[in-house]
Amino acid sequence: MTNDSWGEIREQLEHRLGKNNYTTWIEPLKLSDLKNGVARFEVPTSFFGDWVNRNFADHIRTHLNANGVQVERVEFAVRPGTRRAAASAQAAAANGAAPRAKTASAERAPATKARAARPRVADEDLPGAPLDARFTFDSFVVGKPNELAHAAAKRVSEGGPVSFNPLFLYGGVGLGKTHLMHAIAHELQARRPDLRVLYLSAEQFMYRFVQALRDRSVMDFKEMFRSVDVLMVDDVQFIAGKDSTQEEFFHTFNALVDQNKQIVISADRAPGEIKDLEERIKSRLQCGLVVDLHPTDYELRLGILQQKADFYRDQYRGLTIAPGVLEFLAHRITTNVRVLEGALTRLFAFASLVGREITLDLTQDCLADILRASDRKVTIEEIQRKVAEHYNIRLSDMIGPKRLRNIARPRQIAMYLSKQLTPRSLPEIGRRFGGRDHTTIMHGVRKIEELMATDSQLADDLQLLKRLLQG
Ligand SMILES: Nc1ncnc2c1ncn2[C@@H]1O[C@H](COP(=O)(O)OP(=O)(O)OP(=O)(O)O)[C@@H](O)[C@H]1O
Numbered sequence: 001m002t003n004d005s006w007g008e009i010r011e012q013l014e015h016r017l018g019k020n021n022y023t024t025w026i027e028p029l030k031l032s033d034l035k036n037g038v039a040r041f042e043v044p045t046s047f048f049g050d051w052v053n054r055n056f057a058d059h060i061r062t063h064l065n066a067n068g069v070q071v072e073r074v075e076f077a078v079r080p081g082t083r084r085a086a087a088s089a090q091a092a093a094a095n096g097a098a099p100r101a102k103t104a105s106a107e108r109a110p111a112t113k114a115r116a117a118r119p120r121v122a123d124e125d126l127p128g129a130p131l132d133a134r135f136t137f138d139s140f141v142v143g144k145p146n147e148l149a150h151a152a153a154k155r156v157s158e159g160g161p162v163s164f165n166p167l168f169l170y171g172g173v174g175l176g177k178t179h180l181m182h183a184i185a186h187e188l189q190a191r192r193p194d195l196r197v198l199y200l201s202a203e204q205f206m207y208r209f210v211q212a213l214r215d216r217s218v219m220d221f222k223e224m225f226r227s228v229d230v231l232m233v234d235d236v237q238f239i240a241g242k243d244s245t246q247e248e249f250f251h252t253f254n255a256l257v258d259q260n261k262q263i264v265i266s267a268d269r270a271p272g273e274i275k276d277l278e279e280r281i282k283s284r285l286q287c288g289l290v291v292d293l294h295p296t297d298y299e300l301r302l303g304i305l306q307q308k309a310d311f312y313r314d315q316y317r318g319l320t321i322a323p324g325v326l327e328f329l330a331h332r333i334t335t336n337v338r339v340l341e342g343a344l345t346r347l348f349a350f351a352s353l354v355g356r357e358i359t360l361d362l363t364q365d366c367l368a369d370i371l372r373a374s375d376r377k378v379t380i381e382e383i384q385r386k387v388a389e390h391y392n393i394r395l396s397d398m399i400g401p402k403r404l405r406n407i408a409r410p411r412q413i414a415m416y417l418s419k420q421l422t423p424r425s426l427p428e429i430g431r432r433f434g435g436r437d438h439t440t441i442m443h444g445v446r447k448i449e450e451l452m453a454t455d456s457q458l459a460d461d462l463q464l465l466k467r468l469l470q471g
Pocket residue numbers: 135139140141142146171172173174175176177178179180235268304337338341
């Protein structure tokens with residue numbers, strides 16, 4: 001294979017993996033050897049090699065094969081002479097092992113000097129995770145539940161003086177923590193290319209630390225983490241209960257705060273609620289700004305769907321989406337944004353395959369499983385309350401003994417809906433309706449079924465109530 005053809009394959013990889021991944025992980029690879037079905041690449045550090053091997057080796061192999069370069073394996077080896085002179089690095093980093101009070105001053109001075117000349121740790125040695133090119137502030141939809149987190153992230157991304165440290169973002173699964181962290185990193189890279197920004201997951205922090213212990217290069221590890229200007233650690237709950245990693249994280253954290261370097265942390269819950277996290281770490285994490293991403297509301301879900309639908313309309317030209325479909329999805333899928341996005345992706349892919357407009361019917365067919373899983377669990381109490389409100393009777397009349405038609409009929413409607421919308425048995429429903437017998441419930445359910453066939457007003461009422469209860 002010539003350098004030209006590797007150049008072409010690299011271009012294809014850039015297209016496949018996105019600009020950021022390409023620049024960070026693919027461009028620095030140097031093809032050193034190709035024989036016996038093995039392609040060997042030189043990499044700047046062993047961590048770099050491990051990462052590329054774990055995340056991109058398959059892509060590289062597939063693209064080589066697709067371009068007629070038959071390989072069974074790709075391997076990565078550290079470029080000879082890349083490692084810094086161990087002795088000087090160890091000596092410089094030894095400060096990092098000194099007691100903390102000393103560390104602060106001992107480290108601050110050389111760090112400032114190093115910045116003026118060149119950092120002691122080269123940028124390509126930073127063990128960051130790749131950034132997702134799609135996770136930017138532009139693509140982040142802001143609503144009430146996430147507006148504070150968004151504003152705080154924006155402030156940090158300006159790269160100005162550190163005003164709160166750390167910024168701690170927390171919230172449930174798929175609510176946009178990682179998206180915001182990547183957005184901060186992208187923005188900082190654009191606005192302040194002079195800053196060394198390191199984003200990685202807590203798991204990678206641990207992996208990197210354990211590797212340093214194994215390779216007896218803990219000093220290098222310390223030096224590297226203390227040389228960054230902005231450290232972002234995702235999913236910090238991961239290190240809870242992992243004693244030596246917590247210890248190291250604590251020291252890294254303190255060293256950076258002492259140097260007035262910005263730290264951004266994310267987790268699935270508030271610092272005080274992370275089990276098995278040392279108290280001193282919890283209290284350090286609470287020192288800055290702790291912001292919570294709340295579960296999405298209807299407006300935010302609709303906004304996200306509208307934005308993604310615009311994107312897909314561009315991608316699948318000619319596909320149309322009927323009015324009401326996005327609103328329906330925003331109502332029905334309330335679990336998390338990842339599920340919402342997955343639903344829309346599937347919907348557009350399906351509609352383009354069958355060449356049909358995205359209507360409500362098509363949506364219900366195509367997403368039956370997701371919609372079933374997201375169905376709200378309706379309770380008998382909710383049904384009684386909604387029906388009582390709708391017919392303007394008292395909630396107590398639902399379980400009371402009155403037999404007047406204007407009370408008995410709504411009560412039967414509530415019985416019917418309880419049978420339809422909950423998994424409760426007739427005797428259970430009877431107990432919730434003032435201890436009535438199951439035969440009374442059965443009678444009520446049948447009565448409503450009969451009436452529905454002839455009374456269109458009643459049928460409409462039932463439709464509406466069902467929608468309200470399930471929405
Ligand atoms: N407000 C938003 N605007 C646009 N996209 C969003 C928003 N919130 C979440 N997403 C999208 O939802 C998906 C899940 O978000 P992300 O990975 O950031 O969640 P997370 O909070 O880090 O979840 P986890 O706990 O699983 O790590 C991503 O594709 C992200 O782009």
